[in-house]
Amino acid sequence: MLIEPGELLAQINSPADLKKFPKEKLVQICDELRNFIVDNVSIYGGHFGASLGVVELTVALHYVLNTPQDQLVWDVGHQAYGHKILTGRRDQFHTNRIFGGISGFPKRKESVYDTFGVGHSSTSISAALGMAIASKYKGSGIQHVAVIGDGSMTGGMAFEAMNHAGVSDSNILIILNDNCMAIDPNVGALKDYLTDITTSHTYNKVKDEVWKLLGKFSKFGSSAQEVISKVEGAIKSAVLKQSNLFESLNLRYFGPVDGHDVNHLVEILNDLKDIPGPKILHCVTVKGKGYEPAENGNQTTWHAPGLFDKVTGEIYKKSPAKPQAPKYQDVFGHTIVELAEQDERIMGVTPAMPSGSSLNIMMKAMPDRAFDVGIAEQHAVTFSAGLATQGLKPFCNIYSTFMQRAYDQVIHDVCLQNLPVVFCLDRAGFAGADGPTHHGAYDLAYFRCIPNLVVAAPMNEEELRNMMFSSLSHEGPYSIRYPRGNGVMPEWRMPFQQIPLGQGRIVKEGEEVAILTIGHIGNYAVEACESLAAEGLNPAHYDMRFVKPLDENLLHEVFGKFKKVITVEDGCLMGGFGSAVLEWMMDHEYQAQVKRLGIPDEVVEHGEQIELHRACGFDPDGIADAVRSMSEVAKSI
Numbered sequence: 001m002l003i004e005p006g007e008l009l010a011q012i013n014s015p016a017d018l019k020k021f022p023k024e025k026l027v028q029i030c031d032e033l034r035n036f037i038v039d040n041v042s043i044y045g046g047h048f049g050a051s052l053g054v055v056e057l058t059v060a061l062h063y064v065l066n067t068p069q070d071q072l073v074w075d076v077g078h079q080a081y082g083h084k085i086l087t088g089r090r091d092q093f094h095t096n097r098i099f100g101g102i103s104g105f106p107k108r109k110e111s112v113y114d115t116f117g118v119g120h121s122s123t124s125i126s127a128a129l130g131m132a133i134a135s136k137y138k139g140s141g142i143q144h145v146a147v148i149g150d151g152s153m154t155g156g157m158a159f160e161a162m163n164h165a166g167v168s169d170s171n172i173l174i175i176l177n178d179n180c181m182a183i184d185p186n187v188g189a190l191k192d193y194l195t196d197i198t199t200s201h202t203y204n205k206v207k208d209e210v211w212k213l214l215g216k217f218s219k220f221g222s223s224a225q226e227v228i229s230k231v232e233g234a235i236k237s238a239v240l241k242q243s244n245l246f247e248s249l250n251l252r253y254f255g256p257v258d259g260h261d262v263n264h265l266v267e268i269l270n271d272l273k274d275i276p277g278p279k280i281l282h283c284v285t286v287k288g289k290g291y292e293p294a295e296n297g298n299q300t301t302w303h304a305p306g307l308f309d310k311v312t313g314e315i316y317k318k319s320p321a322k323p324q325a326p327k328y329q330d331v332f333g334h335t336i337v338e339l340a341e342q343d344e345r346i347m348g349v350t351p352a353m354p355s356g357s358s359l360n361i362m363m364k365a366m367p368d369r370a371f372d373v374g375i376a377e378q379h380a381v382t383f384s385a386g387l388a389t390q391g392l393k394p395f396c397n398i399y400s401t402f403m404q405r406a407y408d409q410v411i412h413d414v415c416l417q418n419l420p421v422v423f424c425l426d427r428a429g430f431a432g433a434d435g436p437t438h439h440g441a442y443d444l445a446y447f448r449c450i451p452n453l454v455v456a457a458p459m460n461e462e463e464l465r466n467m468m469f470s471s472l473s474h475e476g477p478y479s480i481r482y483p484r485g486n487g488v489m490p491e492w493r494m495p496f497q498q499i500p501l502g503q504g505r506i507v508k509e510g511e512e513v514a515i516l517t518i519g520h521i522g523n524y525a526v527e528a529c530e531s532l533a534a535e536g537l538n539p540a541h542y543d544m545r546f547v548k549p550l551d552e553n554l555l556h557e558v559f560g561k562f563k564k565v566i567t568v569e570d571g572c573l574m575g576g577f578g579s580a581v582l583e584w585m586m587d588h589e590y591q592a593q594v595k596r597l598g599i600p601d602e603v604v605e606h607g608e609q610i611e612l613h614r615a616c617g618f619d620p621d622g623i624a625d626a627v628r629s630m631s632e633v634a635k636s637i
Helices: 015-019 023-044 049-053 055-064 081-095 124-138 156-165 189-198 201-214 222-240 262-273 292-296 328-342 360-365 377-389 400-415 443-448 461-471 519-533 552-561 577-587 609-616 620-630 632-636
Strands: 071-075 144-149 172-178 252-258 279-284 346-350 370-372 393-399 422-426 454-456 478-481 505-508 513-517 540-543 546-548 564-572 593-599
Touching: 015 055, 015 081, 023 049, 023 055, 023 081, 023 262, 049 055, 049 292, 055 081, 055 144, 055 172, 055 262, 071 124, 124 144, 124 156, 124 172, 156 172, 252 262, 262 279, 328 346, 328 360, 328 422, 328 461, 346 377, 360 370, 377 393, 377 400, 393 400, 400 422, 400 443, 422 461, 443 454, 443 478, 443 546, 443 564, 443 577, 461 478, 505 519, 513 519, 513 552, 513 620, 519 540, 519 564, 519 620, 540 552, 546 577, 552 577, 564 577, 564 620, 577 593, 593 609, 593 620, 609 620
Parallel strands: 071 144, 144 172, 172 279, 252 279, 346 370, 346 393, 393 422, 422 478, 454 478, 513 540, 513 564, 564 593
Antiparallel strands: 454 546, 505 540
């Protein structure tokens, strides 16, 4: 079922088409664009609230700027649905985030209007500044705009970039989309500071007068512009009773302005085009704007609600006929509370993902022992290291893909000092529809090379609980990775049991071929073995549990008995679990035929997890095919 666009939106296949309409039609275009997003996401799924909140800003930017010559960078990328629809992808929008369809984030190879690939946060100002300085060097008059919102301003990289931008004399416009939300509500002093600005009635009243003057400055010459600049700065400092954070970084600050008044935004953006140098426009918006359940309901839920009835706002929930296994993140969330009730050393830390990681369960039960530090992975890791120096046991929960941004801190601040921080890496392996920016493909490889760090992965919910429990008795850093989605055990809340460090287990005895798995993907091997049994094939299956340290006793057993070995991992093949097994085999002078299954050395696009596993050859059928290809029994049939 394809969604029909509104009367005006149907005529817009590029920003050039948008510019053909008079300003008086922009409100209607915004309404139609918002409705088109609501209609599509309600039926096909995807991110939701963030793009609704920037509809007016998106229309105004493409109306005023000469895109794609003028360049927009979106931060974070799930704000960009309206941008995609206005830039030639309206008729493909129903394929958003679907295997083989368009990406849910801006992507350079998808469109010339997507100037910079995004998915992680806080990168836009750095990227746009690099573009702006390159344009200045080449002598071009291109406008460069970074739209930063949904909590991205809390990331340290944004401040590093603003610090540089302020002394760059570059033609960059930073637009702060201030909606007080990431996925969850924003936290920290910056959020409080922005709230002070946006709620200052006195400042907002006099600010409007300044805007009127700024809009007319060209009529009075450059001296008037200089006077207005001084008056404006004085008003900001006097009324807010403090220096302006952004202007202290030498960024011209404008705002706050209503981010939902499209005609006013057009006027402002036209004015700002003529003001040289680095500047920031502070727009106040509402996440989910224009769709009442999202705007006034639980905005975290409506960040990416899944399928829903657009009329009633009812989010569709599947009602399974039998008890279902829980999500791994929920097992983590409930287990850390259970452990913390027994051990007062335990603290929880997450960088802006309390609901995504389920640390919000602990934050509600023990608010003084669980911390959301904002979109700041580097800080989260070193903050955890600081807690550990004082005898505490921090569990630092970060998505695998986002842990990449804190790699130096893991090495320098935790592992070199051998501090007992427990890293829980959620969304390890393929992340699904979020695509390559969110796949947790590399953590097994980039963690196993770090001294002192344990690298573990549970095959099911019980093992996750037991690994969390076992990490408490370990005196150094310990990492546990697990995937997005559900486990396999409806009855998962088992008594805690110690898992000896580096000890795997035999899942199934067998003959001729041994399958070695790490993590949840081992359940695919169980399915493969069941299907192979009907063909007379009987491979052995070992759940290794640890990539570092490897279970050497188990490996001696495997390579002493089997000449054909298959390794399976939901991680990159280069340097990952299979590589560790091969290195061990060579170091101990065994000889065997080894086939590694996992994520190849290429960028794997978005799709459902099982679709991506199948495409890479390590779904149950792929594992079974690997056994058949190595088995003499299969070859004789």
